[in-house]
Amino acid sequence: MIDQQNQSEIVILSGGLDSTVCMAIAYERTNTAPLALSFDYGQRHKIELERAALVAKHYGSRHLVVPINMPWKGSSLTDMDIDVPITELSSSHEDNIPTTYVPARNIIFLSLALSLAEASNAQGIYIGVNALDYSGYPDCRPQFIDAFQKMANVGQARAISGNPVKIHTPLINMTKAQIIQRAISLKAPLEITWSCYQGLDQPCGKCESCQLRQKGFAQAGLADPSLAQ
Numbered sequence: 001m002i003d004q005q006n007q008s009e010i011v012i013l014s015g016g017l018d019s020t021v022c023m024a025i026a027y028e029r030t031n032t033a034p035l036a037l038s039f040d041y042g043q044r045h046k047i048e049l050e051r052a053a054l055v056a057k058h059y060g061s062r063h064l065v066v067p068i069n070m071p072w073k074g075s076s077l078t079d080m081d082i083d084v085p086i087t088e089l090s091s092s093h094e095d096n097i098p099t100t101y102v103p104a105r106n107i108i109f110l111s112l113a114l115s116l117a118e119a120s121n122a123q124g125i126y127i128g129v130n131a132l133d134y135s136g137y138p139d140c141r142p143q144f145i146d147a148f149q150k151m152a153n154v155g156q157a158r159a160i161s162g163n164p165v166k167i168h169t170p171l172i173n174m175t176k177a178q179i180i181q182r183a184i185s186l187k188a189p190l191e192i193t194w195s196c197y198q199g200l201d202q203p204c205g206k207c208e209s210c211q212l213r214q215k216g217f218a219q220a221g222l223a224d225p226s227l228a229q
Helices: 017-030 047-058 105-120 142-155 176-185 208-220
Strands: 009-012 035-040 063-067 124-126 166-168
Touching (some): 017 176, 035 105, 047 063, 105 124, 105 142, 142 166
Parallel strands (some): 009 124, 035 063, 124 166
């Protein structure tokens, strides 16, 4: 049974860099620990959930981990028979969405978050989607968020009563370097975040998520504190 006590904000927390910065932003804006919502959806490894728990603890947040059964696979992040691609970063993904895209993942995550927000009277949901330094996933674009917000505004009882849940995407138009600089200004615990798609003892440094993180720290002129652990 999930405790449905009133909650001001919900952050969809993966344990990665972007969602952790969203935690920091939500905390700064409200001066209250947001609820951390994570999903166990059969992903390739559980390290990110372990890191999400550490981030939630850092902010004094309740941490809910919701299991989702997606037996149809369809992604290298949920199917061990599909290798995580190792390729050079590309500036254009329109015609080449990588196999790490999980079909409809953010649609599912946001739908469950909206349900929890309505049940717990939360005012907003934070999600760390980004449309600049990203892998080209269609559910990370502003068009998707705008469409989802419109759907929520007509599909929830509280919305038609004049109190819609606001979906916050504070990182959507930021480069990875800008996200890292924002994190530093907020003293976000980047040292405990995990971005790698592989479930190894250390980040592989070769998958696209690792490369995007490396690029961001390099452009910000900073060392990645997670590598010193």
